[in-house]
Amino acid sequence: MPIPEDERLSDERMKGQRMKDEGIKDQRLNADGPNNERVVHEQLDHGQIADPSADHLVSNAQPIDEKFETHLKQFRPVDPQPLPVERRVHAPQRWFVLAAWAAAAAAVVAVAVIGFHARPGRIAPPVETFAIVDQLVKPQSLTIRTANALLATAPSFKEAIDQMAFPPKPAPLPADKHSALAELSKEKIKL
Protein backbone atom coordinates (compact mmCIF):
# COMPACT_ATOMS: atom_id res chain seq x y z
CA MET A 1 0.00 0.00 0.00
CA PRO A 2 1.57 3.30 -1.00
CA ILE A 3 1.96 6.25 1.28
CA PRO A 4 -1.55 7.58 1.56
CA GLU A 5 -0.93 11.22 0.83
CA ASP A 6 1.27 13.18 -1.37
CA GLU A 7 3.60 15.50 0.49
CA ARG A 8 2.45 18.71 -1.12
CA LEU A 9 -1.22 17.96 -0.80
CA SER A 10 -0.66 16.94 2.76
CA ASP A 11 1.17 20.15 3.61
CA GLU A 12 -1.49 22.27 2.01
CA ARG A 13 -4.20 20.48 3.84
CA MET A 14 -2.25 20.72 7.07
CA LYS A 15 -1.83 24.41 6.66
CA GLY A 16 -5.49 25.01 5.96
CA GLN A 17 -6.58 22.79 8.79
CA ARG A 18 -4.13 24.45 11.14
CA MET A 19 -5.40 27.92 10.29
CA LYS A 20 -8.91 26.79 10.96
CA ASP A 21 -8.10 24.96 14.18
CA GLU A 22 -5.54 27.13 15.85
CA GLY A 23 -6.99 30.55 15.17
CA ILE A 24 -5.26 33.25 17.16
CA LYS A 25 -2.47 31.05 18.44
CA ASP A 26 -1.47 30.16 14.93
CA GLN A 27 -1.44 33.81 13.91
CA ARG A 28 1.55 34.26 16.16
CA LEU A 29 3.50 31.96 13.94
CA ASN A 30 2.21 33.41 10.72
CA ALA A 31 1.77 37.01 11.81
CA ASP A 32 4.40 38.13 9.36
CA GLY A 33 2.97 36.02 6.61
CA PRO A 34 5.59 34.65 4.28
CA ASN A 35 8.25 36.82 5.90
CA ASN A 36 8.03 34.99 9.18
CA GLU A 37 10.08 32.06 7.93
CA ARG A 38 12.73 34.46 6.66
CA VAL A 39 12.82 36.28 10.01
CA VAL A 40 13.33 33.05 11.89
CA HIS A 41 16.14 32.07 9.56
CA GLU A 42 17.75 35.48 9.90
CA GLN A 43 17.59 35.18 13.64
CA LEU A 44 19.13 31.75 13.45
CA ASP A 45 21.80 32.93 11.04
CA HIS A 46 22.75 35.85 13.26
CA GLY A 47 22.82 33.75 16.37
CA GLN A 48 20.09 35.81 17.98
CA ILE A 49 18.29 32.66 18.88
CA ALA A 50 19.88 29.34 19.51
CA ASP A 51 18.38 26.12 18.35
CA PRO A 52 16.49 25.36 21.56
CA SER A 53 15.01 28.83 21.60
CA ALA A 54 13.88 28.33 18.06
CA ASP A 55 12.04 25.30 19.31
CA HIS A 56 10.59 27.42 22.07
CA LEU A 57 9.49 30.03 19.59
CA VAL A 58 7.79 27.46 17.44
CA SER A 59 6.37 25.31 20.13
CA ASN A 60 4.82 28.26 21.95
CA ALA A 61 2.46 28.65 19.05
CA GLN A 62 0.50 25.72 20.30
CA PRO A 63 1.02 23.79 23.47
CA ILE A 64 2.34 20.43 22.50
CA ASP A 65 0.86 17.43 24.18
CA GLU A 66 3.78 16.74 26.44
CA LYS A 67 2.20 13.78 28.12
CA PHE A 68 1.69 12.08 24.82
CA GLU A 69 5.25 12.96 23.88
CA THR A 70 6.44 11.36 27.09
CA HIS A 71 4.29 8.35 26.35
CA LEU A 72 5.88 8.01 22.92
CA LYS A 73 9.38 8.40 24.33
CA GLN A 74 8.79 5.36 26.48
CA PHE A 75 9.02 3.35 23.30
CA ARG A 76 12.72 2.87 22.83
CA PRO A 77 13.98 2.23 19.31
CA VAL A 78 15.41 -1.23 18.89
CA ASP A 79 19.18 -1.25 18.94
CA PRO A 80 20.87 -1.91 15.63
CA GLN A 81 23.00 -4.93 14.99
CA PRO A 82 26.63 -4.54 15.97
CA LEU A 83 28.94 -3.11 13.37
CA PRO A 84 30.51 -5.84 11.25
CA VAL A 85 34.03 -4.70 11.96
CA GLU A 86 36.90 -6.80 13.16
CA ARG A 87 37.30 -6.60 16.87
CA ARG A 88 40.14 -4.69 18.32
CA VAL A 89 43.47 -6.45 18.16
CA HIS A 90 44.10 -6.06 21.87
CA ALA A 91 43.27 -9.64 22.77
CA PRO A 92 45.13 -11.23 19.81
CA GLN A 93 48.11 -9.06 20.61
CA ARG A 94 48.11 -10.35 24.15
CA TRP A 95 48.01 -13.92 22.90
CA PHE A 96 50.72 -13.17 20.44
CA VAL A 97 52.94 -11.76 23.17
CA LEU A 98 52.30 -14.76 25.37
CA ALA A 99 53.08 -17.14 22.54
CA ALA A 100 56.27 -15.27 21.77
CA TRP A 101 57.36 -15.49 25.39
CA ALA A 102 56.55 -19.20 25.46
CA ALA A 103 58.58 -19.79 22.30
CA ALA A 104 61.49 -17.85 23.72
CA ALA A 105 61.37 -19.88 26.93
CA ALA A 106 61.29 -23.12 24.96
CA ALA A 107 64.27 -21.98 22.93
CA VAL A 108 66.22 -21.17 26.10
CA VAL A 109 65.45 -24.60 27.54
CA ALA A 110 66.52 -26.30 24.33
CA VAL A 111 69.81 -24.41 24.27
CA ALA A 112 70.42 -25.29 27.91
CA VAL A 113 69.82 -28.98 27.27
CA ILE A 114 72.13 -29.00 24.28
CA GLY A 115 74.76 -27.12 26.23
CA PHE A 116 74.52 -29.61 29.09
CA HIS A 117 75.10 -32.52 26.80
CA ALA A 118 77.99 -30.84 25.02
CA ARG A 119 79.84 -29.53 28.04
CA PRO A 120 83.65 -30.18 28.18
CA GLY A 121 83.52 -32.59 31.12
CA ARG A 122 81.91 -35.20 28.99
CA ILE A 123 84.08 -37.41 26.81
CA ALA A 124 83.10 -37.02 23.26
CA PRO A 125 84.63 -39.25 20.63
CA PRO A 126 86.62 -37.44 18.00
CA VAL A 127 85.04 -36.85 14.66
CA GLU A 128 87.53 -39.10 12.87
CA THR A 129 86.45 -42.05 14.95
CA PHE A 130 82.86 -41.52 13.83
CA ALA A 131 83.98 -41.63 10.23
CA ILE A 132 85.85 -44.87 10.72
CA VAL A 133 83.04 -46.48 12.60
CA ASP A 134 80.68 -45.44 9.84
CA GLN A 135 82.93 -47.08 7.31
CA LEU A 136 83.10 -50.30 9.29
CA VAL A 137 79.51 -50.50 10.37
CA LYS A 138 77.67 -49.39 7.27
CA PRO A 139 77.85 -52.10 4.67
CA GLN A 140 76.84 -51.23 1.19
CA SER A 141 73.27 -52.30 0.83
CA LEU A 142 72.30 -54.66 -1.93
CA THR A 143 69.87 -53.17 -4.37
CA ILE A 144 68.41 -54.35 -7.64
CA ARG A 145 70.55 -51.85 -9.42
CA THR A 146 73.78 -53.13 -7.88
CA ALA A 147 72.70 -56.71 -8.44
CA ASN A 148 72.05 -56.00 -12.10
CA ALA A 149 75.39 -54.27 -12.34
CA LEU A 150 77.13 -57.22 -10.74
CA LEU A 151 75.44 -59.72 -13.04
CA ALA A 152 76.37 -57.63 -16.03
CA THR A 153 79.97 -57.09 -15.11
CA ALA A 154 80.94 -60.27 -13.26
CA PRO A 155 82.80 -62.86 -15.31
CA SER A 156 80.53 -65.61 -14.11
CA PHE A 157 77.25 -66.05 -12.39
CA LYS A 158 78.87 -67.70 -9.39
CA GLU A 159 81.22 -64.80 -8.89
CA ALA A 160 78.36 -62.34 -9.10
CA ILE A 161 76.49 -64.26 -6.42
CA ASP A 162 79.61 -64.33 -4.28
CA GLN A 163 80.01 -60.59 -4.58
CA MET A 164 76.43 -60.13 -3.58
CA ALA A 165 76.82 -62.39 -0.56
CA PHE A 166 80.23 -61.07 0.44
CA PRO A 167 80.44 -57.47 -0.52
CA PRO A 168 83.87 -55.99 -1.02
CA LYS A 169 85.63 -54.55 1.95
CA PRO A 170 85.22 -50.92 2.68
CA ALA A 171 87.71 -48.43 1.48
CA PRO A 172 91.15 -48.88 2.93
CA LEU A 173 91.97 -46.97 6.02
CA PRO A 174 94.34 -44.06 5.93
CA ALA A 175 98.01 -44.80 6.31
CA ASP A 176 98.18 -43.74 9.94
CA LYS A 177 95.23 -45.87 10.89
CA HIS A 178 95.20 -49.57 11.40
CA SER A 179 92.42 -52.02 11.51
CA ALA A 180 92.23 -54.02 14.69
CA LEU A 181 91.19 -57.11 12.76
CA ALA A 182 94.13 -56.74 10.45
CA GLU A 183 96.57 -56.41 13.35
CA LEU A 184 95.11 -59.39 15.12
CA SER A 185 95.30 -61.45 11.97
CA LYS A 186 99.01 -60.75 11.76
CA GLU A 187 99.68 -62.16 15.20
CA LYS A 188 100.58 -65.78 15.41
CA ILE A 189 98.74 -67.23 18.23
CA LYS A 190 100.06 -70.41 19.51
CA LEU A 191 97.43 -72.61 20.89
Added chain:
Amino acid sequence: MHPDRTDAAEIESLYRQHGAALLLFAAAITGERSRAQDALHHVFLKLIENGNLGHALDKKAYLFACVRNAVLNEAKVLNRHTPLDPDSAVFTSAWFTPPDRDYAAEHALRHALSILPREQRLVIVLHIWGELTFAQIADLLEISANTAASRYRYALARLRETMLPAPNDKEDPCANSRG
Protein backbone atom coordinates in the same frame (compact mmCIF):
# COMPACT_ATOMS: atom_id res chain seq x y z
CA MET B 1 44.26 9.49 5.84
CA HIS B 2 43.27 6.59 8.02
CA PRO B 3 41.79 7.40 11.36
CA ASP B 4 43.74 6.36 14.34
CA ARG B 5 42.35 4.10 16.96
CA THR B 6 40.82 6.95 18.92
CA ASP B 7 38.81 8.07 15.93
CA ALA B 8 37.47 4.59 15.34
CA ALA B 9 36.60 4.25 18.99
CA GLU B 10 34.77 7.55 18.90
CA ILE B 11 32.79 6.48 15.86
CA GLU B 12 31.87 3.22 17.52
CA SER B 13 30.81 5.17 20.57
CA LEU B 14 28.58 7.35 18.42
CA TYR B 15 27.13 4.20 16.89
CA ARG B 16 26.25 2.85 20.28
CA GLN B 17 24.87 6.18 21.39
CA HIS B 18 22.75 7.12 18.37
CA GLY B 19 22.50 3.86 16.45
CA ALA B 20 18.98 3.02 17.55
CA ALA B 21 17.55 6.41 16.60
CA LEU B 22 19.47 6.43 13.34
CA LEU B 23 18.17 2.99 12.49
CA LEU B 24 14.62 4.07 13.25
CA PHE B 25 15.08 7.14 11.09
CA ALA B 26 16.41 5.06 8.21
CA ALA B 27 13.59 2.58 8.59
CA ALA B 28 11.09 5.43 8.55
CA ILE B 29 12.44 6.38 5.13
CA THR B 30 12.93 2.96 3.60
CA GLY B 31 10.13 1.03 5.16
CA GLU B 32 12.46 -1.95 5.38
CA ARG B 33 14.42 -2.55 8.47
CA SER B 34 17.00 -4.66 6.68
CA ARG B 35 17.71 -1.91 4.17
CA ALA B 36 17.85 0.58 6.97
CA GLN B 37 20.33 -1.59 8.81
CA ASP B 38 22.47 -1.94 5.70
CA ALA B 39 22.49 1.80 5.14
CA LEU B 40 23.44 2.42 8.75
CA HIS B 41 26.29 -0.05 8.57
CA HIS B 42 27.42 1.43 5.29
CA VAL B 43 27.63 4.89 6.80
CA PHE B 44 29.51 3.89 9.89
CA LEU B 45 31.89 1.51 8.16
CA LYS B 46 32.76 4.25 5.73
CA LEU B 47 33.34 6.63 8.61
CA ILE B 48 35.59 4.12 10.31
CA GLU B 49 37.45 3.39 7.11
CA ASN B 50 38.23 6.89 5.98
CA GLY B 51 35.84 9.27 7.66
CA ASN B 52 36.78 12.12 9.83
CA LEU B 53 34.06 13.56 11.98
CA GLY B 54 36.26 16.40 13.11
CA HIS B 55 34.86 18.77 10.54
CA ALA B 56 31.27 18.21 11.66
CA LEU B 57 30.15 20.84 14.12
CA ASP B 58 27.02 18.95 15.06
CA LYS B 59 27.99 15.31 14.90
CA LYS B 60 24.58 13.93 15.68
CA ALA B 61 22.84 15.97 13.00
CA TYR B 62 25.66 15.09 10.61
CA LEU B 63 25.09 11.40 11.24
CA PHE B 64 21.38 11.73 10.55
CA ALA B 65 22.20 13.52 7.31
CA CYS B 66 24.68 10.80 6.34
CA VAL B 67 22.12 8.09 6.97
CA ARG B 68 19.47 9.95 5.02
CA ASN B 69 21.81 10.43 2.08
CA ALA B 70 22.87 6.80 2.17
CA VAL B 71 19.29 5.60 2.16
CA LEU B 72 18.32 7.93 -0.67
CA ASN B 73 21.36 7.00 -2.70
CA GLU B 74 20.65 3.34 -2.26
CA ALA B 75 17.04 3.87 -3.26
CA LYS B 76 18.24 5.73 -6.33
CA VAL B 77 20.51 2.88 -7.27
CA LEU B 78 17.83 0.31 -6.79
CA ASN B 79 15.31 2.62 -8.45
CA ARG B 80 12.59 1.59 -6.13
CA HIS B 81 10.62 2.98 -3.28
CA THR B 82 9.10 0.71 -0.73
CA PRO B 83 6.03 2.24 0.78
CA LEU B 84 5.38 1.70 4.42
CA ASP B 85 2.69 -0.88 4.50
CA PRO B 86 1.57 -2.11 7.88
CA ASP B 87 0.31 -5.31 6.32
CA SER B 88 3.42 -6.14 4.37
CA ALA B 89 5.98 -8.65 5.52
CA VAL B 90 8.76 -6.11 5.58
CA PHE B 91 6.98 -4.16 8.23
CA THR B 92 6.52 -6.95 10.69
CA SER B 93 9.77 -6.69 12.61
CA ALA B 94 9.59 -4.60 15.72
CA TRP B 95 10.96 -1.10 15.65
CA PHE B 96 10.56 -0.34 19.32
CA THR B 97 11.01 -1.89 22.68
CA PRO B 98 7.65 -1.11 24.23
CA PRO B 99 7.20 -0.16 27.87
CA ASP B 100 5.91 -2.97 30.05
CA ARG B 101 6.29 -5.35 27.12
CA ASP B 102 3.14 -3.91 25.62
CA TYR B 103 3.69 -5.31 22.16
CA ALA B 104 0.20 -4.43 21.09
CA ALA B 105 1.03 -0.80 21.74
CA GLU B 106 4.26 -1.21 19.80
CA HIS B 107 2.33 -2.58 16.87
CA ALA B 108 -0.16 0.24 17.17
CA LEU B 109 2.64 2.79 17.13
CA ARG B 110 4.19 1.21 14.07
CA HIS B 111 0.84 1.18 12.36
CA ALA B 112 0.24 4.80 13.28
CA LEU B 113 3.65 5.78 11.96
CA SER B 114 3.12 3.85 8.76
CA ILE B 115 -0.03 5.74 7.84
CA LEU B 116 1.54 9.13 8.48
CA PRO B 117 2.72 11.11 5.49
CA ARG B 118 6.41 10.49 5.00
CA GLU B 119 7.45 14.04 5.84
CA GLN B 120 5.51 14.05 9.08
CA ARG B 121 6.89 10.65 9.98
CA LEU B 122 10.45 11.80 9.49
CA VAL B 123 9.95 14.90 11.60
CA ILE B 124 8.35 13.08 14.48
CA VAL B 125 11.02 10.38 14.45
CA LEU B 126 13.77 12.96 14.38
CA HIS B 127 12.29 15.05 17.16
CA ILE B 128 11.07 12.39 19.57
CA TRP B 129 13.54 9.57 19.16
CA GLY B 130 16.39 11.38 17.44
CA GLU B 131 16.11 14.23 19.94
CA LEU B 132 16.92 16.79 17.29
CA THR B 133 15.65 20.32 17.66
CA PHE B 134 13.35 21.82 15.07
CA ALA B 135 16.20 23.96 13.84
CA GLN B 136 18.33 20.86 13.33
CA ILE B 137 15.46 19.09 11.62
CA ALA B 138 14.88 22.10 9.40
CA ASP B 139 18.51 22.09 8.41
CA LEU B 140 18.54 18.38 7.77
CA LEU B 141 15.36 18.21 5.73
CA GLU B 142 15.93 21.58 4.07
CA ILE B 143 12.69 23.06 5.29
CA SER B 144 11.92 25.93 7.61
CA ALA B 145 11.77 25.50 11.34
CA ASN B 146 8.11 26.52 11.26
CA THR B 147 7.33 23.85 8.73
CA ALA B 148 9.14 21.30 10.83
CA ALA B 149 7.19 22.30 13.91
CA SER B 150 3.93 22.32 12.02
CA ARG B 151 4.53 18.87 10.63
CA TYR B 152 5.45 17.70 14.08
CA ARG B 153 2.26 18.98 15.68
CA TYR B 154 0.07 17.38 13.09
CA ALA B 155 1.98 14.15 13.19
CA LEU B 156 1.59 14.08 16.93
CA ALA B 157 -2.12 14.70 16.70
CA ARG B 158 -2.59 12.02 14.10
CA LEU B 159 -0.54 9.55 16.08
CA ARG B 160 -2.66 10.24 19.07
CA GLU B 161 -5.86 9.78 17.15
CA THR B 162 -4.64 6.52 15.72
CA MET B 163 -3.07 5.06 18.81
CA LEU B 164 -5.18 6.07 21.70
CA PRO B 165 -8.76 5.09 22.39
CA ALA B 166 -11.64 7.49 22.86
CA PRO B 167 -11.15 10.37 25.29
CA ASN B 168 -13.65 9.03 27.77
CA ASP B 169 -11.79 5.75 28.00
CA LYS B 170 -10.26 5.43 31.46
CA GLU B 171 -7.18 3.68 30.12
CA ASP B 172 -6.15 6.63 28.03
CA PRO B 173 -2.80 7.62 29.60
CA CYS B 174 -2.95 11.08 28.09
CA ALA B 175 -6.60 11.83 28.54
CA ASN B 176 -5.95 14.70 30.92
CA SER B 177 -3.59 16.35 28.51
CA ARG B 178 -6.17 16.88 25.87
CA GLY B 179 -7.22 20.48 25.42
